[in-house]
Amino acid sequence: MQKSIALGADHDINTDLLRPLCETGIGWYSIATISGLVLLAAVGAFGYQLYRGIGVWGLNRPVMWAFDITNFVFWIGISHAGTLISAILRVTGAEWRRPVTRCAEAITVFALLIGAMFPIVHLGRPWLFYWVAPLPNGRGLWPNYRSPLVWDFFAINTYLLGSIIYLYIPLIPDLALVRDRSKGLKRKIYGMLSLGWWGTQRQWQRLEKAVQVMAVIIIPVAVSVHTIVSWDFAMAIQPMWHSTMFGPYFVAGAIFSGIAALILAMAVLRKVLHLERYLKPVHFNNLGLLLLTMSLIWFYFTFAEYLTTWYGNEPAEKVIFQQKVSGPFSPMFWTMVTLCFVIPVVVLGFKRSRTIKGTVIASAGIVVGMWLERFLIIVPTLSHPRMPFNWGSYRPTWVEVTLLTGTFGYFVLLYCLFVKVFPIVAVWEYKEGLATRPAEVKAAAAHGD
């Protein structure tokens, strides 16, 4: 493999892409501060929850899960951005992926960190979360391997570990690049992080190999994770939870919301970090097409799910169906359908509106819509148990709302810190792309402009 790009261009790209690491603008500070404060509020809310008890949430009998598990599923879903874009595109060798991959992989890790928090946060006694882990203990007790929550524990940890590795491996050459351009303590740290990368032929070969292997491994892991998350519901016997379709339905929904989140993240990065040269309209166009596909798939699943429920006419399910479609949850339900299907299809279906702005608008709607989708899976079922005497309702408290907004603050903050420390566009991959398929890239660039 030849690295024969003109030194000047190479230098330019390096400087360009590493600029966020050296220069810190007012934009970064304000975003980091705001997101940090939002996160801090959520931490405070969690502290209050720990101090008072989980009763500070709006949960009740029969609605024992609501925002907590909605957030959990939502963020685990968002985390699927990294896998698909990066791994699938890598495996299939889609060239346009190059500036996008790291951005996506970072989303995976951050969203997972946030999502995986919720099963702990939502516990009645969060300080005992480690009992779910198979740790040897004086009581001689083990977790219950029949419980989907234990499967979750393993699946999410596997996925998190895999995602971190998958984020890290392609980061190594760039870390070395940063190391080479810095000095002092910073150089030492980056030196340690880059694991002695000197860019030898053997190292490049091994890197490529590792990335490829990880890409192949991470796809089934990602699919299994959200399938297992869906089984939290599907394994239960509650009406409109006990569905065989939930695995693929959730995976599709996860990828759907993940791409939307990725588009939003890219748009923000593009603006804030001035990456217009790298994140081009073509990327948004391509991702927009993917999003359109996922929207159609999502709608297909949703339609199939609701049609079979309606046609089957099973009394317990019918109640929940009605609650969603025409009952008190119907405003949320139809908002969801509009945000996840109507708007995306209209906006993304036409090339003219599949612009950066268009995809961002569609994506923002989808992120909200997909949060609603998870909420609508959880709450109507729980609030309408089989015996109507026990029907209830649910209203969130400020603690839950603060925790939800806090997750976004956390996400943004993590991203801010990440772009401060690591190049958000994979420098070597980008350059590799320029080297191997300059024509294609040029064509793409021309198309985008």
Next chain:
Amino acid sequence: MPRLLLFGFLGVVVCAASGFVLLELSNTSAPAQPIAFDHWQHVTKPDGAQLECTFCHEHADKSAHATIPNTDTCMGCHQSIKTESPEIQELADYADRHQQPPWKRVYWIEAEANEFFTHKPHIRASIECETCHGAVSQSHTVKRETNLTMGWCVDCHKQRGASVDCYVCHR
């Protein structure tokens, strides 16, 4: 600033760790009792009273609690025996005032374990007191000799074929 944070964090960790250690230590320590009662003297001493455990801990075979005897029981004998001892005089003072010495409990299980240990079935199954309480009869001061962890209880239950159903103890 980061250094301060680091130290702060370390400080919390150290405090927490030492807290746990202290917690564990306090579990096994022998608390200082208001009157230096000597089990050996009452139970084992060759020319002593050679009492049965249930002579004083009289409810062990019928109740959840073995119970510590009240001063009336003590004074039953010590009205006339060894009245010259300052410890006995102190005991007599308590008895005169109709008070009980503030004995410190040596064995207990944390309330949050939701555990309902009952002496009675253990006595019924002829478990020796010393199985759980150690060689009290040989000791001059009582200290906690077993930690009463759940695994320890369960092991014994398993060995003896007693039920290990959670509902036997926890409810």
Next chain:
Amino acid sequence: MPEEKAQQKPQWAMAIDLDRCTGCEACVVACGVENNVPSVGPAEAARGRAKVWIRIERYFEGEYPNIRARFRPVMCQHCEEAPCETVCPVYATYHTEEGLNAQVYNRCVGTRYCANNCPYTVRSFNWFDASWDAPLDKALNPEVSVRGRGVMEKCTFCIQRIRKGEDKARDEGREVRDGDVVPACVQSCPATAMTFGNIADPSSQVAKLAKSNRATRLLEELGTKPRVIYLSKS
């Protein structure tokens, strides 16, 4: 070997004659007092946090003036195939050898998954620490845990009374007999609608009632095999 052992253990079950049940709710208070189920107060109750281990479900049927009301006491059904048991990640709820669906408070981490998977909605969660204004706490049953916050709780078929009954039988050197164990709700029932006993013993009252042609089980179609038998209104 373990199977045989389980066979020897009594298999607790309850039969409720809906013909006799008047819906008076004496059992609800009996249960609350026996099991230290706290009153949560109007504010918490308004948020749907009132705690009960047994409730009387009242359903109206028909329209005025030919309207009827039916009552059904519902407590933990102690399902043989309990949906709550499989989903608990830490075995805080599990099936005992005596056929009870047990809830071990100190093992519970509070995922609430069990409650979500209970088709009968019989599980209550401790959103906050339970409290009693002094001196109401003096009336607490010392044989039952006061549950702290963050744990699930539900009907135990009065496990403490089962243990006492068994203890008594063992003191007398015999097997547990019908009538040795009477849960608080059964004890209080003014119309004698409830019967409790060992369903594995064919001579027990509850085993006989279970064979009645009026015997039904709640949401039988779910296959949870409840241990509470309802004798339907005839």
Next chain:
Amino acid sequence: MKRREFIILTGIGATTASMLSACGHPENKLIPALIPDDQYVPGLDYWKASSCALCEEGCGILVRTREHKANKIEGNLNHPVNRGGICARGQAGLQVLYAPDRISGPMKSTGQRGSARFEPISWDEATRLLAGRLQSIKEAKSDSILFATRYPHGVNRVAAMLLGDMLEGRLMWTDSRMIHDLGASYDETYGAPQPIFDIARASYILSFGARFLETWRSPMRYSKAYGEFRGSQSRGHGKFVQIEPRMSLTAANADEWIPARPGTESLLALALGAVISREKLVKADALPAFLSAPLERFAPEDVANQIDIPADVIIRLAREFAGSERPVALPGTEPHDTSSPATIAVKYLNELVGNRDKPGGVYYSTSWINSFDSVLHKIPRATLAKASTATNGLKDKGPLSAAAQAGRDAASSPAAFLLDANQVGALLVHHVNPVYTNPEVLERVKATPFIASFSCVMDETTQLADLILPDHTYLESWDVKPAPGVDPQSAAISILQPVVVPELDTRQTADVLLAVRSELGGAADLPFDSAESLVKHTIAELSKSSASGRPSTTTEDTTDEPVQHALERGVLIVPAGAGRSTEPAFDSKSNTASRASKIEVPESPATTGESALTLISYETATFGMGGEAHLPVLQELPDPMTSVIWGNWVEISPQTAAQHGIADGELVEVSTEWGSIQVPAIVYPAIRSDVIAMPSGQGHTAFGRYATGLGANPALVQRGKQIVEAKISGTGKKAAVVRMGTMEREHPDLKR
């Protein structure tokens, strides 16, 4: 410090090791093993037998105590009334004992009346104050003294009578409204305060608003009997028909519910009688004299409109009832305006089907009350005899006769007495709360020169008191009371005895009254000096009488053993001696026939105005007249029909709700000619559209932390009447109504 809390604290970085090591384990405290008590083993349950006093019935209870604290109340299997069962209210008794807002000791008012400012005083001072006050009234020779009690039986009664003797007839005596009305109507029509309706063996129960599963006379006794009625497989299932304008819990258990217009029960009973008579369904040994001409006036075709039940339904009911093997009709006892005629009419119906003294019918037995009265009241009567007062039976006894008469005729309740009596110099309230149950007496009460309250909790009337002498709760008291209507052959005497040492510095009212009596110079010649010794004395006497088969006349020679035995069982069964009373309990020819003809045909309540509704209030099984509203366990017990907790409501039919534009859970205003109250509306599918119904027992303005300010008090707009004309209008505001279950149907009928 608990480990959990510890972890939380470290988690937020706010703990130190020193803090931790300083904290002890609460578990580290020794269990209370050190109490020098030979009898007592820590960790073991001690069951103590006593009796419940939360309603008039007196069910036998067993109280489980551990470490000298009561922790459970269960029904006493040996007690013939409840046979082991116990109702919701009875089990809440522990909270009566441990109520946080109990008055902890005697107090006297320091501020103006109603300022609710009190200062603690000693019992000696309290007794002296009361005695001095009573003495001065006695000397003034003008005013009377009203002792209003919830418990008309037992030691308090004896003590009050003895005290009354000292006060030369100035002590007037009433008990709470419900009980007295019961006594009144039954005395006259049945010849016994509590005839026994043998519903267990009946094959057809026709209840005219008798809510026997909730409140009526003995919810426990009749619930047990109801269970047997339903459980009798061999006899086939009987039928149970309930006639009531609003579906109560009892009606909900009926096989058929007849929503007759309120106040038309007597009319319906007579209409049924008319059918039975004209179709010659009268049983052979029924009294022909009943079938007199007036009955034809009540032909169903003529009165169906008034009752608002189709004539063919009435005819069918009559045929079913008379055709059934063992029919029994139950009179409602709610003191409706028309309850007395209804009671007579129902009795008439029973006579028509000839179920008297038959299995599944009505037993009229008075023997138990003779036995009880003659023994318990022999003592004070003997004393009174010395004071040269007429002692010819309790009712006619001098000092009390005035009150008894007043209570019987003109004024049947403390409230009515207060309104009617000219001068009440002192009001002594004992577990009654007239200001709450009859708010119309507020001004009269306020104007009373002296008020002493024996209440356990600061209630509306006690707030106005000058002197508070808190009584023990029933779980700390000694008492005996007859358990009426057990069976015709024997009487049960429920025994109350302390199951725990008194929680607070309270004193049993009987002891206080006896102390006041001696303060006033009462002779110390009684065979007892306290409630305890009176109870033991009474048990000893009754044991002797049960041994000899008839009441004994000697008061000495009490052996301890039967007393001990009775105290352990908590109940004493006394054979009726001569068995059933020999003479007919009531003379049908002379009495009922004439009364039946005198039954006035009730005017149909106003149905002319579109908006005119009938407001009825009813007692609930849990709160009764509101005396137990301060118990959180009952407040959080859902109403069985509406599932409402922590508050009350007004029930309106869906039709009326739609007509007035009222939504379920909306705050509405209920107004009558006496005022209006705001209360949440519950759209209730099982109530007549011209009726709105409200449960009593809530709406306290002072009654401990749990009851105060909850709900509305229907008595405010009812003036002591159970049925009044009312208007209802929505306020558009959502009410804070808390429910523990929905009103949904079990199988919701959803459109596809």
